Amino acid sequence: MKPKMSRRTFVKVSTAALGIGVANASLRSGAAGADRPVRLGLIGVGRRGAGLLGILLGMPGVQVPAICDINGQHLARAQDLVEKAGRPKPEGYANGPEDYRRLLARSDLDAAVIATPWDLHTPMAVCAMKAGKYVAVEVPAAITLAECWELVDTCEQTGRPCMMLENWSFRHDNLAVLNMIRQGLLGEIVHCHCAHSHDCLDHWFFDPQGNIRWGGEFLVKRNADQYPTHSLGPVLSWMDINCGDRFAYLTSTATRSLGINRYFAKKFGAEHPNARRHYAQGDIVTTVVRTDKGNTIVINYDMQLPRPYDNRWMIQGTQGLYCEARQAVYFQGVSPRYHEWEPFGPYQERYEHPWWKALRDQAGHLGHGGTDHLELRLFVEAVRHQTQPPIDIYDSVVMSCIVPLSELSIAKGSAPVECPDFTRGKWQTRKPTFAVV
Numbered sequence: 001m002k003p004k005m006s007r008r009t010f011v012k013v014s015t016a017a018l019g020i021g022v023a024n025a026s027l028r029s030g031a032a033g034a035d036r037p038v039r040l041g042l043i044g045v046g047r048r049g050a051g052l053l054g055i056l057l058g059m060p061g062v063q064v065p066a067i068c069d070i071n072g073q074h075l076a077r078a079q080d081l082v083e084k085a086g087r088p089k090p091e092g093y094a095n096g097p098e099d100y101r102r103l104l105a106r107s108d109l110d111a112a113v114i115a116t117p118w119d120l121h122t123p124m125a126v127c128a129m130k131a132g133k134y135v136a137v138e139v140p141a142a143i144t145l146a147e148c149w150e151l152v153d154t155c156e157q158t159g160r161p162c163m164m165l166e167n168w169s170f171r172h173d174n175l176a177v178l179n180m181i182r183q184g185l186l187g188e189i190v191h192c193h194c195a196h197s198h199d200c201l202d203h204w205f206f207d208p209q210g211n212i213r214w215g216g217e218f219l220v221k222r223n224a225d226q227y228p229t230h231s232l233g234p235v236l237s238w239m240d241i242n243c244g245d246r247f248a249y250l251t252s253t254a255t256r257s258l259g260i261n262r263y264f265a266k267k268f269g270a271e272h273p274n275a276r277r278h279y280a281q282g283d284i285v286t287t288v289v290r291t292d293k294g295n296t297i298v299i300n301y302d303m304q305l306p307r308p309y310d311n312r313w314m315i316q317g318t319q320g321l322y323c324e325a326r327q328a329v330y331f332q333g334v335s336p337r338y339h340e341w342e343p344f345g346p347y348q349e350r351y352e353h354p355w356w357k358a359l360r361d362q363a364g365h366l367g368h369g370g371t372d373h374l375e376l377r378l379f380v381e382a383v384r385h386q387t388q389p390p391i392d393i394y395d396s397v398v399m400s401c402i403v404p405l406s407e408l409s410i411a412k413g414s415a416p417v418e419c420p421d422f423t424r425g426k427w428q429t430r431k432p433t434f435a436v437v
């Protein structure tokens, strides 16, 4: 049994949630307090962390007084990046795997940005919230159910917001689709497909020389949807999850595991240790979530077979549907030809989200087509104005909990597994706040 949120904490959290409009407003110039500095401490500045740092340094008023990474080269490269951007050299923390605690104990930081391996996200985010910091944590925020609850409990107890950096929630196309759904074009939503199809064997799970990296270690020991949040990012708001509906239960099924052994045998020879190793992880995992309302979501994990990148978003309601792979829509009584697709492009323009209107000119050349810039900018503005960032702790953990729940269902022969209600009933009365401007 989880403790109830105290009235004081509830008031803090819900007041913060109401403040989201301030962060949205301040994307435009001239908002009150727009020049207040925001002081960030970064933890983990490998590939992703360095990329995030580069984007953050392009934002007005962002200061980076401290950076932590156990890898001295990564730390030095990041410090260099800050100096090249004309800011003072940040203090470095590289004194072992727990040194991030020293960084988080600093009183001159407003927020922590965490981009470390998956199993470190929750311990670092929890420590940051307890130290009074806002948190932006990379995906997934948690990899066990206990971690999901620890994040929720800590966030509620400390009143410090924690936002998982699920960038695909902020994509130009996905936010236009959200606008279309909210304006009723699709009718009542019933069903959705999504996937993370991204062959990551030769650069992320393993290095190009065939050495296992930390991500690959998870493939050895777990059989799960290990990376569900890029699939689910836009789906949460499309389907009002945590604000009108919730994940009730799921079933997950994994295929056999062939891709990793075949990749190594082909590239490094059949005798390579990684060609002979046993991997718990099946090549494709298919999860079906049923929501409390009775809607369904199909989620595919697909990261270890040769293929181009794909998300296969498809969302369907009583009046029509959007299909990302076809770049097409169909709306009954609106589309010119009966039961024929029409292009999505003109809809994307017509239903462009105001966030993108505000940022389009500045953000087009930045990470992931401006999406990462938008996501981080909204986080920074929330820190600056002490408001709720656009992705809250409930959305962060509900996307992440697919990792342990899919693992459990697969282990039980695809048996249905109940999804916890991390909002403790509040989903029934909460109103959508994500991207409401």
Ligand SMILES: NC(=O)c1ccc[n+]([C@@H]2O[C@H](COP(=O)([O-])OP(=O)(O)OC[C@H]3O[C@@H](n4cnc5c(N)ncnc54)[C@H](O)[C@@H]3O)[C@@H](O)[C@H]2O)c1
Residues within 6 Å of the ligand: 043, 044, 045, 046, 047, 048, 049, 068, 069, 070, 071, 074, 096, 097, 098, 099, 100, 115, 116, 117, 118, 120, 138, 139, 140, 165, 166, 167
């Ligand atoms: N949102 C996205 O599009 C996206 C893209 C890539 C990666 N990611 C996420 O970003 C995170 C990092 O991925 P990556 O590809 O940058 O990995 P990486 O291995 O390149 O970087 C991880 C960094 O964390 C450091 N680190 C490890 N243990 C540490 C500790 N105890 N204290 C301080 N630093 C520590 C490492 O030295 C390394 O520099 C992962 O969670 C990943 O899922 C997200």
